[in-house]
Amino acid sequence: MRQLFERSSEFSRQGCDLIAGSESRRSEMRARILLGGAAGITAVLLAGCSASPGNSTSQDVQVNPDAIIKVGVTNLQSSWDIAKTAGSLEVPIQKMVYDGLTGLDEKNNVVPSLAESWNTPDGGKTYEFALRTGVTFSNGDAFDATSAKATIDHYLKAPGSTVAGQLANVQEVDIVSPSKLRFVQKQADVSLPAVLSDRAGIMMDAKVIASGDFTKPVGTGPFTLEGAQAGVSITLTKQPKYWSPDTVHIAGVTISQIQDPVAMANAIRSGSVDMGVVGAAQAADLQSAGDTLGTYPIKGRQLSGITWNPDLYKPLADQRVRDALNMAIDRQGIVKGVFLNQGEAASQFRLNGLPGFSSAAKPIAYDPEQAKKLLAEAGYANGLSFNFVAPVKFAKEAEAIQANWAAIGVSVKVTTPPGSGPADALWYKPTAAAGLWSFDGRNDLSNAYQQMLLPSAAYNPGKVADPKVTDLIKQSAATADPAARAKVFDQLAEITSASTQANTPVAWVYQVVAYSKSLVGVKPWESGYPILTGVGVAANK
Template sequence: MGRAWLVAAVALLSLATAKTTVTVGLDADPPNLDPVFSSALVDRQVLNQIYDKLLDIDQDLKIVPMLATSWSVGNNGTVYTFKLRQGVKFHDGTDFDAEAVKFNLDRALTAEGSRRKGELAPVKEVQVVDKYTVRVVLKDAFSPFLYVLTDRAGMMVSPAAAKRYGQDLANNPVGTGPFRFVERKRQDRIVLQRNEGYWKRGYPKIDELIYRPFPDDDVRLANLLSGAVTVITPVAPKDLARVRGDANLNLFAFPSLGFQGVWLNVTRPPFNNKALRQAFAATVDRETIDRVVFLGTATPANGPFPPGSPAYDPSIPIPKRDINLARKKLQETGFASGFSFTLLTTPGPVLTQLAQVYQAMAAEAGIRIQIQQVEFGTLLDRTDKKDYEAALLGWSGRPDPDGNIYDFMRCGGPLNNAGYCNPKVDALLNRARATRVMEVRRSLYSEALRIIHEDVPYVYVYHPQVLIGASKRLSGLPLIPDGILRFVGAELK
């Protein structure tokens, strides 16, 4: 009797102290875990667990407090004053305060190679008012500024860690978030552990968070079906019925904020020739791509703003496929027999099929596409350096429209992979940034888009859905339109 009681007690104690682990299957290995240098959606899935931001967004895309508890705006929209959360510590034990905020914003503005410079370009000065108050002075009114701070530009890294590791902070990330970094094995796993001293008492609920890259859709799904992973993002469109039909799984599907399409490098042949860009763009059939590749889950695009965005303008038509126009453009420039180019993409069945569809469509006009597959980090590096001709690469989207167009289409923008520059477009985008009236901004964006459609540095093709598959044992996972999974309140049954 005594021994049976002891065995039962040990079993109960074991259950009470068992480590709860959530494993997440991603479609790529995150290239960079330093928010200043990160430029990939898949990075953000991990970054949002390690780093808190000054502000966040909720399920209705409203701005909510995070490390900043309140804020005020003055001087005609050029001065922002933030009150900061007190008693917060970075994972290395150092204090979070106004000096840390100034360090982070200054670093994002000045670090060589920073991908945040464009987002924070309107910032003139960051001032420490007192230990828990910081003031940001802008050069001009910048209506998207608070939304900018809900993403990587607002993520706070430990100043001590940044000084210690320098560029190697990406391999030793230190924030204030609900999970702390433990280890990383490239192309295999990233392990995070519960932050026992998290400022939100009683959170997070789970002990360990593991991210694993599965570029192959079938492998990613197999791991979810077997229970080897708890959640996957994304689910391939062909696998939606399989996830819906599994009694142990939930499928979450909702419109994304982003866009997908094809970058055309205007700085080198063949796409330094506008007519050739126009010719290729005219071969693309968006409705067919949605139906054949994405099984009706995508929305054909007329630009970077999805339907539902306050900047979406239905009066801008979705471009229709026009093979005769493509042939006419080729003839006008002495390429009547067509031309060839290399299209960069990453491995995986969906992107391979998509690239092949582009290839078949273009071939009807005599345009020959060679498909080259490279690892995702390599794709980002090559497009950043303009070391490519054309590339399949999109954007996960931002709640404010500026985040979907400004840095992509302005001269010298850090996300302007085409090397495109049109001063008229720059002027329109800068005017849009300076007004808070969305009707005025929408009109300015539409005017800019008509120029961009004519110049074709990028072929906007579709807006994807966010497709997430998860074990029904997982609860407490908010579904935010940015598609980023936030595990601070997640639990395992």
């Protein structure tokens, strides 16, 4: 069976006629928008605008509605209870089954989703969200403010919640009406709409939350779970009750976990998967298949960095020790030798050239000899020894860091557990004193600092804190003016580049999405991978 795939612009009505309106109207809207501040995300501050998912822009193409798209990812969903998931990189998979209160468009603009609009009457301390009506979960239950409040309460109160940190500033959530939800925050934070585009805003069914059984997820998203093999694959089928059915052009999705980048490239080349993310180095090898494969680059999304946990290894509480370990890392050597120059050294939570990056910040320089002196000054002239964990995809980077530290008398045991193992070992069930993580560098910058550096953050298990940094992070959250916010981010970048905080950036890794040209409607989304809204398979393929 064939259907006509008519692709119009995603969220074609977003911005309250910002696109279709006059220039004066666009200027007026721009004045009401916060540019993810210098954060790379456009967060609507004072009011969200009605929008609904649409299809991609192009000429009409015939697609096969019975097609199954095969996707390769480095990590599968760790849990269907969002409160137990490992991190933001899982969000695109989660949102195939669930929806968020807000969403991100392909340019990382915050846009409506299950919340059609929002406003703050007091400069960011209180937000009211008008919920989309007529939406049902896959089991037929209605989505309303009751389920929305139950979800947020679950994230805040569930034992061991990995999402609570994102909502730490939420004081209470109130049901105003069946279609209106109010957030009251402890202090003004204008990044809340952006925060709710991530895991913290993903909505679950109140009845499922009450039952405690998340093995069969119930969501409002475009697909439902058909089956799963732990650590291998999950199978999704089209959700017949989806509230925006015209955006779904396939019968289902098979998502396979492929952690090795070379294996991913081979799977794409052979057609075992229709799309996947590879390193830029592997992408160059795929260019020979240019007639059958399409690609688009992703820069500024994958940042590798190190979490330090002095609770598990006391010497890491000493600023001199952390600085010594930091300055002993040969970042340029890692970029050249591990990532084949397809990346760049990192000292900030923003890539050079993106809003939020500070050219005035001076990073700690690579200096092994000074590192030895600092360790001796701190009382560790004979070296250190601790456990170090890393994702499989960063195994070579971990080995390079291991060698760097060996040169200054520091011995680390590196482990690379599969799946969400590194996240558990670092943050949720800490067993490693330090380790590498993968961070989405397009997140709202204020929220990124909150999640990585505040002493209350889930990603700061050792509660390493710098009072000046904490004050500036809170200031950035409460600042609505883009220019003023940018100045705060500059100060944060200068301090955190020059001293080793709870989490330390190491390298930006360039990536490429490669996909079969039988797929139509694929967009270079900055907000995550994979996103299959509006994507189909050409009927003649």
